[in-house]
Amino acid sequence: MLREIKINAPLYEALVQHYHKNPRSFHVPGHRFGGGLQPPWNDYYRDILKLDVTELADTDNLHQAEGVIQEAQQLAADCFKADETYFLVGGSTSGNVAMILAVCNPGDMIIVQRNVHKSVLNGIILAGARAVFLTPQEDEKSGLSTVPSLQDVEDALERHPEVKAVFMSTPNYYGMAVDVASYAELAHRYECALLVDEAHGAHFGFHPAFPASALHAGADAVVQSTHKTLTAMTMGAMLHVKGDRLRKDALRQALAMVQSSSPSYPLMASIDIARAMVDTYGEQLFDGGLNAAEHFKNVMDQKAPAFRYLGEQAADSSLPWRLDPLRAVVWDGTGTLSGYELLKELERQGCWAEMADSKRVVLLFGISASYEDVEALAAVFAEIGKQHGLDTKNQINETRLSVFDQYRYDRISAPVILSRVIPDERSIETVPLYLAANRQSAELVIPYPPGIPVLYQGELITDGIIAVLTNLAEHGAVCQGIADSSLTSLRVYKKG
């Protein structure tokens, strides 16, 4: 019975009901239920614009929710086991920024892993916070980075008792998810909030095959992209809060600062629907996608044996993580095709991947990939293998370029004040990399691979960082968006 009550989507239904009243609109938006849009441009918009309204007595107000939006958010909080859930119309971007604004007053300190989404850095900049960056751990086999070690977080907390929050990102883009329970416990022991960017894990916790969600593990606030792995429209996301380590007034203020004052109703209703789908179907919602993902690997083993993919980790690993089974990370085991080339080849044959790095492509199956989809995908891989003669080539030994571990540089940065001020040419100079020690970097340095920032604008350059960058440059890593992409020189602030 409970389930039957829960399958309501109160916000969506309120929009439908409002439309069915045949209301005459003398308000924004200007298209007036789509009537203003002339053919042929209304082809795809005709239906959705019937729900594209504004704050009315029937439709509540996201920034002061007291009606159907509050109801929808409450149902989401129940579903995701949060104390409070906020719908986000600006994507996980807006949630990440808002979490940091809510916790950090200007000058406050926050611990952050280096491998975070840009929105986290933007949040730190806008908050005027000081960041202590922690180097993430690398998975031994794949070389992919997850989260910093518990020991490094504790050392950083010991070194900086004034820290307000620890910020983690998990799962990473490859679907590797770390259990944050011990991190939550640690943060709370030091009277800090644990904030988690779980953008890629909106489905976590809803099926035994999935990792647990960060909120269940004890995080204080968690951002999830409802559009990425559930069914919301793009930009639809949620912020879940548990406990009272985040001030609610500060959080509400922050959310109002970073989101539109005219939030999109079709977008918000699609978040409501995404939650209703989970409540209605439960585990079954994911069975189809899970079976397809499993089937994909079986077919690949048979038909495209040259390709390898990221598998679950050995149980005895020193760095435990679990794999999101609804995505596949695939690469050419012969080392012939780069990830970028693979992505292009897939596209050429009608299969569009989520992303590529220098080695791998990442593929999402989501909840609706079918057997037919994954068989077609595997057939394309097989075709690519044939075209490039991969099946007759030898598999290469997997060597991994260890980015951070082989040099004993401090995995805990000095506190950095990130600034959005674009450096004045007169205040900076270019120095050879080997002479950059103890200077303040004027650029953000993100070598590819591995795509993790080694140096932030404003960060003090240490000998350890120079060693890491030298190593990366020698192995052919490239940095886009900086003056010297070969990494033989750096732009630093002039002294004094």
Add this chain to the structure above:
Amino acid sequence: MLREIKINAPLYEALVQHYHKNPRSFHVPGHRFGGGLQPPWNDYYRDILKLDVTELADTDNLHQAEGVIQEAQQLAADCFKADETYFLVGGSTSGNVAMILAVCNPGDMIIVQRNVHKSVLNGIILAGARAVFLTPQEDEKSGLSTVPSLQDVEDALERHPEVKAVFMSTPNYYGMAVDVASYAELAHRYECALLVDEAHGAHFGFHPAFPASALHAGADAVVQSTHKTLTAMTMGAMLHVKGDRLRKDALRQALAMVQSSSPSYPLMASIDIARAMVDTYGEQLFDGGLNAAEHFKNVMDQKAPAFRYLGEQAADSSLPWRLDPLRAVVWDGTGTLSGYELLKELERQGCWAEMADSKRVVLLFGISASYEDVEALAAVFAEIGKQHGLDTKNQINETRLSVFDQYRYDRISAPVILSRVIPDERSIETVPLYLAANRQSAELVIPYPPGIPVLYQGELITDGIIAVLTNLAEHGAVCQGIADSSLTSLRVYKKG
């Protein structure tokens, strides 16, 4: 011929074409062209989700536009006569914040009128800028506020030669639009940028009946809500830039900070379509709405004579403004019904207004209101008039509560540092209003009417401000969201 070329909507068409390739999606969003959404929840979403994709080779990238988004933005720039146009997926909110971030480094000074949208204040807070607030001028007849006088802006510029930008909002919510040409000239003479929030004026300049747009008048950057008066989906907006007073790198950085890294394609394509509609139909796009608006007033005069509405200003007025003919500001001339009551009565009879203040309702006709729409609306007004016996009552003399002008307080504030830090209870105290002079306000005070901030959090309380607040309180103005809504006391920061 040119027009025929221009009616393309390249972004929209690229999405349609991509969908027609029958691509297999292994990427976000998780609904995969809507296939993941189960009935009945896909009723209104079925079509639009076919366009809800992510950054792909076919679909460009808003934050680094080089393909169809750049093309669409270039067509918009041509149409709106900008040097560059940026599509906004976070509404005018994101554009206002981005403009200020782009111009103001922390500590920089900006001149701002008091009656701005909250997003402007949020932009100032996030930028860490210092604001000099200017009191807007009041229209003599209606008492409604427009923009500060040219003289006050010049005085403020003289007083603070370090000012980086002047921020204006026009038209106001009532559709009163001021020509900013002389303000632009003034700002440029002082080497400042003129930034304009023209959220309600996306249609300006496209019909002789409309006021000119701020960009044509010489503003350096202008934000428009394409969804408010053109046909974009809610949250769709544009930022137009002309000249080089805004640094493009700073602007791009700011836009990436305040907008989702996964912007909605249906939203962006709807902005593209809105521009294509203007290019295709030209002036004719607005003829229907304009005729309906004109017809509305004629019918009202005949059928609902108790009601009055804001008309064009006398040509010899000392404060010139023009009225947006696509909206109507209506009130009960007998003074019986408040604006809020009127809004409720209209709703009860199926007509939904844009907003109400204590006296008036604001109604938007947009481009698609028909004769039938406005006749139905006028009939409802007539019915309300009958029910409340308004037609037999005397019209009251219009007295206007002069908020700012009758006290000789400084219309130019001292520079204020706005802070998002929620005041600690231990750092503030409550004092009677008459003892608040020379203290720093710990609250934002917005009396209704007129709904314009008289005091910002952090602003120094002057004798003039106390006089204004006393006057407002005596006339029954109420302040929501502060400790003492009756305005007999204020919360201020403790001394020292």
